[in-house]
Amino acid sequence: MSIPTITLNNGIEMPQLGFGVFQVPDDETTTAVAEALRVGYRSIDTAAIYGNETGVGRAIAESGIARDDLFITSKVWNTDQGYDSTLRAYDDTLAKLGLEQLDLYLIHWPAPALDLYVDTWRALERILADGRVRAIGVSNFEPAHLERLIAMSTVVPAVNQVELHPAMQNRAVIAANSAHGIATEAWSPLAQGAVLQDPAVLAVAQHHGVSPAQVVLRWHLQQGRIVIPKSVTASRIAENHDVLGFDLSAEELTALDGLERDGRTGPHPDEFNG
Secondary structure, eight states, X not given: OOOOEEEOTTSOEEESBOEEOTTOOHHHHHHHHHHHHHHTOOEEEOOGGGTOHXXXXXXXXXXXXXXXXXXXXXXXXXXXXXXXXXXXXXXXXXXXXXXXOBSEEEXXXXXXTTOOHHHHHHHHHHHHHTTSBSOEEEESOOHHHHHHHHHTOSSOOSEEEXXXXXXXXXXXXXXXXXXXXXXXXXXXXXXXXXXXXXXXXXXXXXXXXXXXXXXXXXXXXXXXXXXXXXXXXXXXXXXXXXXXXXXXXXXXXXXXXXXXXXXXXXXXXXXXXX
């Protein structure tokens, strides 16, 4: 089955299921991304701070897959925020990836103590206007950050990538994204495995004859979110991609919705400045 897409607020189609490479060393990234592409992923999510953009680029170049069939995302890190430094960071990212254009470029964190995300966003607007990126967005932005950014800019973010999983559903952020037509993308969609032994997840997995990870990814997809699971294990890369052949019932979706417990695994965006 082909991966479904989400139409972003500028009309760009983004695959709803992608492959993340957070914490994957550069020398392992090429192999992992190559396997993901072989399995059928066409959306790859990286970031400057991950230190593996070169490995992603190598896998893309060696894949033989047409560039138009891929959707590549990267992010500007906090120490590169600011108008001029963001423009330089984008050039560096393109060089490492070996690409002339990204499909999506994100501000990685609002880093409120730096107070540079509005200037950084203006640089992203410039890159977009120059046709050097197809869509721009943010990551880890809380509602207040979104409201300020939108009030002081001309382009509404296409995507807000945030921590989101059954144990921490970030409902206020989802509501703010929806109100502004911003697509919600979930990082750590499996809570780094923390929800996979929950009895509710295990019961649904047993009912459908699938893995707990497949259940959680299906829960995300059926609620319209973009997900980017990560793995370096070939069997899990394939398993995480094989989530389109079953549907969760309304009751099963509700059961997973009930697992909210403010189980954040990463830092809070109001406090993290990197």
